[in-house]
Amino acid sequence: MPVLTRLIPSPLVVDIRAGALDDLAGVLADQRISASGKLAIAISGGSGALLRERLAPALPGASWYEVDGGTLDDAIRLADRMKSGHYDAVVGLGGGKIIDCAKFAAARIGLPLVAVATNLSHDGLCSPVATLDNDAGRGSYGVPNPIAVVIDLDVIREAPVRFVRSGIGDALSNISAVADWELSNRETGEQIDGLAAAMARQAGEAVLRHPGGVGDDGFLQVLAEGLVLTGISMSVAGDSRPASGACHEINHAFDLLFPKRAASHGEQCGLAAAFAMRLRGAHEESEHMAGVLHRHGLPVLPEEIGFTVDEFVQVVQFAPKTRPGRYTILEHLDLSSDAIRDAYADYAKAVSQAISG
Secondary structure, three states, rough: OOOOOOOOOOOEEEEOOOOOOHHHHHHHHHHHOOOOOOEEEEOOOHHHHHHHHHHHEEEEEEEEEEEOOOOOOHHHHHHHHHHOOOEEEEEEEOOHHHHHHHHHHHHOOOOEEEEEEEOOOOHHOOEEEEEEEHHHHEEEEOOOOOEEEEEEEEHHHHHOHHHHHHHHHHHHHHHHHHHHHHHHHHHHHOOOOOHHHHHHHHHHHHHHHOOOOHHHHHHHHHHHHHHHHHHHHHHOOOOHHHHOHHEEEEEEEHHHHOOOOOOOOHHHHHHHHHHHHHOOOOOHHHHHHHHHHHHHOOOOOHHHHOOOOHHEEEEEEEEHHHHOOOOOOOOOOOOOHHHHHHHHHHHHEEEHHHHHH
C-alpha cells in the first residue's frame, strides 16, 4: 500500500516563552536560518527603536530598517532598500503592520521571513497573507509563511493590554468562521479542509475555555499558540476561510463605512462573532462567547465602541458586499434591515442578561 500524505507549510521554529527574544541570535544560528548573523531587521520608529537598543549587541551583523507605516508603498520601499544587502533572512520585529511589511518585502526579494511579534493583536503574525493599505483602501497579498515565529511573553506583557484583547477577539471569531464554512459546505457544496477547520476551531476553543486572564503567562501562551495555529490553518486551506466568515465581513464593513471611527480588528471581530452565533441559532454558544469577551474587557455591543443600533444595522446589511462569493450566515439569511434590527434586539437582551447574571 502506498503511504499518502501531504506537506504542511509551517514555520521551522515556533518559540513562545518568556525571555525568547534574548535567545533570538542563537535560535536562528542553531536552526541554520542565519548562522552568519547577516539579517535585515524591519522595525517601527517608536517601540522598535527601544528593542533595537536592547538587541543590537547580540546581533552585530544585522542591518536595521525603520518602516514608516503599513502601506504597500512602505513595503515596496523596504524591499528596495534591503535587496542589495546579501542577507540570510528578513526579520519583522514589531506589531502587525511591521510584520506585514516585512512579509511582503521578504517575498519580493526572495528571502525567508522571521516574525518576531511584540503584541498579539491578531492572527496575521503567522499567516500566508500580508495586509497592506493601498490606493484603493486595503489589500491582501499572498506571501510565504514565516520560517520562524518568536514571541517573548515578557515583551507581550509590556505592550498595551488592548493588543492582547484584540487578539482574543480574533481568536474567538474562528469558532464562528468555521461554523460559516460548514454552513457553506451544506448549502453550496463548498469543500472543507478538515485539518484546517480543526486547527482553527481548536485554537478558538482553547482561548474560549481557558480560565486565565490577560496578565497570566499561561493564558498568553495559549493565546499566542492559538494565533500561530490559526495562521497555519490558513496556509493548509490555501485561503483565509478557516478564520474569516460573517465575523470578518462585519469587521470589514465597520472599517469601510466608518474608517475614522472603527475600533480594533479583534474588538470588531469578537463582537461580530458573538452576534453571528446568535443569528445561526447557537444561543448558548453566543452568550458564552459574549461572556468570555466581557470577562477579558472586550465589547459585546456596538454601543460600547461608539456605534448606534442604526449604524450597526447598516454595517451588518453592508457586510456581505465586502467578500463577494463568500457564503456565511449573512448571505444565507439575507436579512432586511428590519430583520437585522429585530435580531440585534434579541441578541442585546440575551447577552446583557447573561453578563449581568
